[in-house]
C-alpha cells in the first residue's frame with residue numbers, strides 16, 4: 001500500500017455531541033494536541049439540543065484556543081447522530097472528514113497515520129483499532145478478537161465495520177454516497193461499506209489507535225443497542241452484495257451471516273438439545289452440560305455473549321430501531 005508522510009490535506013474533524021459536557025473538553029484537547037499541522041485542522045462540533053451545557057463548554061474552549069478553527073453548530077431539536085453528522089458535513093471544507101465521537105480519545109499520532117493511508121488513491125476510508133477504557137473483562141475479550149478480525153479483513157481488501165470513535169473519509173467519497181444514512185443506526189459502518197461497494201477501500205489500520213469509554217452500568221443494554229445497529233446495517237448492505245468487488249464480497253457475506261443468521265443456529269441447537277434432554281436423552285444432556293462447562297473458558301464466553309446480544313437485538317429491532325438513544329453514563 002502506498003503511504004505518504006508528506007500528504008497533509010485540510011482535515012475537518014466532526015464531533016457530534018449530545019450531553020457530553022463531562023467529556024468534551026478533554027476531547028477537544030485531544031484533537032488540539034494531535035501530531036498534525038494545526039493550521040490544516042478545522043473542528044466542527046455539532047450539538048443536538050444538549051441540556052447539560054455542552055455548547056457553553058465548547059464556546060469557552062474555542063475562545064481559549066484561537067489558533068485552531070472551531071465551528072459550533074447548535075441544533076434546536078435532537079434528530080439523532082446521523083442527521084447531525086449530515087448537517088455538519090454541509091459546512092466541512094476539508095479534503096478529509098474525520099468523525100470523532102466525544103466519549104473517545106485518539107492516540108497522538110492517530111490522525112496523521114489515518115490521513116497517511118488516504119494518500120493511497122485506492123483507499124477511501126480509514127478507521128481505528130479500539131481499546132476499551134474502564135472495560136469489563138468481556139469487553140476486553142470481545143475487542144481483542146474483533147480488532148484482529150477488522151484488521152485482517154482490511155488486509156484482504158476492506159472491512160464492513162467501522163468505528164465512530166475515529167472514522168476518516170475522503171470527503172468526495174462521502175458526498176458521492178450521499179452522506180450518512182438516517183434510517184439505520186450504524187452510520188459509520190454503513191457509509192464505509194457504501195464506499196467499499198463503489199470501489200474504494202475502507203480499512204481499519206492496526207497502527208491507528210483510539211480508546212473508547214464503556215458504560216459501567218447498563219453494559220448489556222449498550223451492547224444490545226450496538227448489535228441492533230449492526231444488524232440494521234447488514235440487513236440493508238447485503239442487498240447490494242452483487243455490487244461488491246470480489247475480495248469484499250466474501251467478507252461482506254460472511255459478516256452479514258455472522259451477525260444475522262449464525263446466532264439463531266446457536267439458539268436453535270440449544271433449544272433442540274434442551275427439548276431432547278427434557279425428553280430424557282442423556283447424550284443431549286451431556287452436550288448441554290459440556291456447553292455450560294465451556295463457559296468457564298473466556299473466549300467461548302465472550303463469543304456466546306455476543307450471540308446472545310445479537311439474538312436479543314434482532315428481536316428488539318422488531319419494535320424499535322434505537323436511532324435516538326439514551327445517553328449512558330460511562
Ligand code: GDP
Nearest residue numbers: 016017018046047048078080081084101102103
Ligand atoms: P455509543 O458509542 O454507541 O455508546 O454511542 P454514544 O452515545 O457514545 O454516541 C456516539 C457519539 O454521538 C457521541 O459523541 C454522542 O454525544 C453523539 N450523539 C449521540 N446522539 C446524538 C444526537 O442525537 N445528536 C448529536 N449531535 N450527537 C449525538
Ligand code: MN
Nearest residue numbers: 101103212213
Ligand atoms: Mn460512545
